[in-house]
Amino acid sequence: MNQFIPALLESLSQALDLRFSLPHYHLSGDDTIALHHYPRVGGGERNPAHQDFGLLTLFIQEDAGGRSGLEIADLQSTDQKGSAAIGASARFVPVEPGENEITVFVGNMLPKLAKRHRCQGGLRSCVHRVASGDRERYSICLLRACGSDDGLG
Numbered sequence: 343m344n345q346f347i348p349a350l351l352e353s354l355s356q357a358l359d360l361r362f363s364l365p366h367y368h369l370s371g372d373d374t375i376a377l378h379h380y381p382r383v384g385g386g387e388r389n390p391a392h393q394d395f396g397l398l399t400l401f402i403q404e405d406a407g408g409r410s411g412l413e414i415a416d417l418q419s420t421d422q423k424g425s426a427a428i429g430a431s432a433r434f435v436p437v438e439p440g441e442n443e444i445t446v447f448v449g450n451m452l453p454k455l456a457k458r459h460r461c462q463g464g465l466r467s468c469v470h471r472v473a474s475g476d477r478e479r480y481s482i483c484l485l486r487a488c489g490s491d492d493g494l495g
């Protein structure tokens with residue numbers, strides 16, 4: 343993990359055409375690993391629409407076949423702001439990663455950093471939720487934060 347994460351972040355810096363190096367902002371970062379177990383639920387949401395606080399979130403989710411329940415908001419489909427209002431108005435799109443794939447979400451801090459570095463590209467924090475489903479679901483999320491001295495908290 344110690345080598346993989348910086349290499350992945352450097353690749354993302356290039357792919358997103360950022361004018362700064364993402365690994366730099368992680369050297370002193372406080373990270374959170376979240377292990378989720380969602381029981382089967384017939385209706386409603388298992389995790390309501392929200393944005394993650396950090397720079398990026400990396401997900402590994404089991405491939406149990408069928409729909410996992412993880413969905414992202416199409417931010418073009420609403421002019422609302424804030425995750426609750428977006429959650430109530432946006433169109434949601436299922437995220438179905440294949441085997442051995444990692445899903446990467448933009449968190450709240452990355453657009454702020456991009457703005458600070460005057461990067462183009464209109465990065466926006468990903469609004470996501472876990473919908474109901476007739477399968478149990480497990481996921482592992484690594485929420486990457488900035489260091490506390492980066493002034494973005």
Ligand SMILES: O=C(O)CCC(=O)C(=O)O
Nearest residue numbers: 376378394412472481483
């Ligand atoms: O379990 C999932 O796939 C989503 C979890 C999540 O959104 C989070 O931990 O912030």
Ligand SMILES: [Fe+2]
Nearest residue numbers: 392393394470
């Ligand atoms: Fe999340």
